[in-house]
Amino acid sequence: MRALLAPLWAQSGLNLYMVLSSFGIHILGLTSTVFVMLVYGRYLSHGIDSTLYTLVTGALIGIGTEIFLRRARYKIVAALCASESRKLSEQVSHTSLNARSGALQSHLDLSANNGGMSTWLERIGQAVSPHPVVALLDMPFAFLLFGVLFLLAWQLALCALLVVIILLLFLGISIHRIKAITTNHQAIQGKFNNLLKNVEQPETVRINNAQDWLAQRLADGSGDSRVSKHALQLQQEKIQSQVRSATMFMSVVIISVGAALSVHGDLNFGLLIGANILSARLIVLISQPLQQMPIWLNALQAFKRVKAFIDLPEETQKGSTLSTYQGKIRFKQVMFSYPNSPLMVYENLNFVLGAGECLMVTGGNGKGKTTLARLILGLVQPMRGSILIDGVDLRQVNAYWWRQQLVYLPQDPDLLPGTLRENMTFIDGSIDDDQIKAVLHRVRLGEWIELHPEGLDMEITMRGRNLALGIRRRIAFARALLTKGQLVVLDEPLEGLDKEGIAMMQGVLVELEKEKRTLIVISQFMQPLKNGAKYLNLDERHVMQIATSHSYDAPVIAAKGMAI
Numbered sequence: 001m002r003a004l005l006a007p008l009w010a011q012s013g014l015n016l017y018m019v020l021s022s023f024g025i026h027i028l029g030l031t032s033t034v035f036v037m038l039v040y041g042r043y044l045s046h047g048i049d050s051t052l053y054t055l056v057t058g059a060l061i062g063i064g065t066e067i068f069l070r071r072a073r074y075k076i077v078a079a080l081c082a083s084e085s086r087k088l089s090e091q092v093s094h095t096s097l098n099a100r101s102g103a104l105q106s107h108l109d110l111s112a113n114n115g116g117m118s119t120w121l122e123r124i125g126q127a128v129s130p131h132p133v134v135a136l137l138d139m140p141f142a143f144l145l146f147g148v149l150f151l152l153a154w155q156l157a158l159c160a161l162l163v164v165i166i167l168l169l170f171l172g173i174s175i176h177r178i179k180a181i182t183t184n185h186q187a188i189q190g191k192f193n194n195l196l197k198n199v200e201q202p203e204t205v206r207i208n209n210a211q212d213w214l215a216q217r218l219a220d221g222s223g224d225s226r227v228s229k230h231a232l233q234l235q236q237e238k239i240q241s242q243v244r245s246a247t248m249f250m251s252v253v254i255i256s257v258g259a260a261l262s263v264h265g266d267l268n269f270g271l272l273i274g275a276n277i278l279s280a281r282l283i284v285l286i287s288q289p290l291q292q293m294p295i296w297l298n299a300l301q302a303f304k305r306v307k308a309f310i311d312l313p314e315e316t317q318k319g320s321t322l323s324t325y326q327g328k329i330r331f332k333q334v335m336f337s338y339p340n341s342p343l344m345v346y347e348n349l350n351f352v353l354g355a356g357e358c359l360m361v362t363g364g365n366g367k368g369k370t371t372l373a374r375l376i377l378g379l380v381q382p383m384r385g386s387i388l389i390d391g392v393d394l395r396q397v398n399a400y401w402w403r404q405q406l407v408y409l410p411q412d413p414d415l416l417p418g419t420l421r422e423n424m425t426f427i428d429g430s431i432d433d434d435q436i437k438a439v440l441h442r443v444r445l446g447e448w449i450e451l452h453p454e455g456l457d458m459e460i461t462m463r464g465r466n467l468a469l470g471i472r473r474r475i476a477f478a479r480a481l482l483t484k485g486q487l488v489v490l491d492e493p494l495e496g497l498d499k500e501g502i503a504m505m506q507g508v509l510v511e512l513e514k515e516k517r518t519l520i521v522i523s524q525f526m527q528p529l530k531n532g533a534k535y536l537n538l539d540e541r542h543v544m545q546i547a548t549s550h551s552y553d554a555p556v557i558a559a560k561g562m563a564i
């Protein structure tokens with residue numbers, strides 16, 4: 001709650017202004033009450049017109065000043081709320097870009113059914129906005145109005161208190177109910193939104209002839225969503241109607257009790273009208289923040305989720321960097337399983353790879369080949385054991401520096417939105433067009449880029465998914481090669497490549513080996529690389545030295561059943 005009210009104590013100078021201006025607003029808010037009493041007491045009893053002019057002028061100045069103060073306060077609160085929302089969005093962006101990938105992914109997996117970050121931020125935005133914050137600022141001044149009412153006539157103050165207590169009881173019950181209805185609505189809406197995402201995969205739906213099935217589920221989901229929304233709106237309307245009824249009830253009580261007091265000579269007419277105005281304001285001050293309660297409750301829940309997100313562990317950007325990385329890597333008693341998965345990927349994985357050595361990693365589907373690459377990249381961390389690079393624990397190493405030491409080709413690479421040139425230079429802004437063209441030639445995309453009308457200015461959209469798989473993988477490989485990293489990790493390097501692409505990959509591997517880079521080649525279909533290459537079969541969970549002799553002149557990686 002404190003965090004949601006952050007705008008109220010964001011800047012101490014403005015806080016003081018807001019408290020003082022609120023005080024001024026509520027003192028000036030008494031203008032109409034005082035005006036009525038004075039008109040009755042001074043003008044009606046003596047009938048001097050100049051008194052009326054003076055009173056009207058005073059009332060208009062009071063009301064005008066109140067309006068001015070209200071507007072000024074509203075603008076300041078709006079600016080503070082905007083600044084708080086911006087801060088929160090910045091924190092979320094920072095976490096999205098810097099949290100450990102494994103932690104981030106498991107958090108996103110868990111939260112997929114709860115609406116997701118944009119929904120949470122929107123809910124917080126609704127609460128951290130001027131209207132609810134101002135309503136909350138005004139609430140304590142109900143005591144001021146109550147005190148004034150007490151001074152006017154304690155009997156009327158007691159009546160007003162009674163009406164307020166009854167209103168609070170009713171509102172309390174309604175708010176309790178609306179909480180459950182809101183939770184139910186959010187769950188139903190979340191499910192429906194997830195279902196809607198399937199419509200974004202039209203080809204999958206058509207290939208499986210799943211149109212009727214999806215249409216039925218969408219209709220059911222939309223029906224449930226409408227029903228739960230309707231229930232929520234009904235409950236909101238009920239709260240508003242309780243407030244309206246309380247206002248009218250208050251008026252009836254105050255006027256009738258006040259009239260009885262007037263008849264007995266304990267209260268004059270001016271005081272009665274003034275008390276009626278005050279009691280109506282009292283209801284507004286108390287009910288306004290309570291009416292915002294559902295928004296606050298929603299926002300509180302959302303804030304807990306956003307906070308959990310912001311608190312995700314970050315990658316080590318402060319860690320050490322080695323003066324040079326030789327290329328040695330060691331897995332020492334590594335145990336790993338994904339956070340939300342009951343399956344253990346590795347129980348005790350051990351291997352050592354010296355600088356310039358080559359490791360072939362193989363294994364069946366789901367045996368942990370890609371996970372091995374993710375561990376090396378530092379995207380996920382071992383639960384037990386350690387990964388050492390040149391003898392230093394990867395956990396202590398600066399993640400940004402470490403990725404510059406790697407040439408990594410993912411199994412299913414994505415490109416980032418931007419031009420092709422930008423995609424090639426994210427890792428190092430000093431890379432020029434000649435270097436980009438040279439590396440594109442190296443992966444045999446030279447002709448492709450020269451023939452393309454936009455060249456390096458070509459815009460990459462849809463994460464590069466609208467490019468042919470082989471082209472996307474070659475671009476990703478070219479991008480990786482630009483790091484000139486000492487450790488090369490290739491995940492299924494032949495996937496999606498044509499004959500020419502396979503030849504290119506073999507050629508580049510020979511060059512990398514000659515340059516004494518350390519190679520880790522991951523592939524389901526693999527034959528031993530060469531004499532002395534290490535071979536890790538994740539089906540067997542052990543490492544062995546390959547004794548058979550092969551050379552790079554022979555096919556370095558042979559896809560099963562594929563003639564190279």
Ligand SMILES: Nc1ncnc2c1ncn2[C@@H]1O[C@H](COP(=O)(O)OP(=O)(O)OP(=O)(O)O)[C@@H](O)[C@H]1O
Pocket residue numbers: 105338339340341343345363364365366367368369370371372524
């Ligand atoms: N993000 C994740 N969250 C939970 N479990 C995961 C995640 N990614 C992979 N896994 C699980 O970890 C295990 C190893 O997956 P991994 O992708 O490393 O296998 P793989 O050997 O590369 O498979 P393939 O040959 O099909 O690419 C699998 O059981 C998989 O379901």
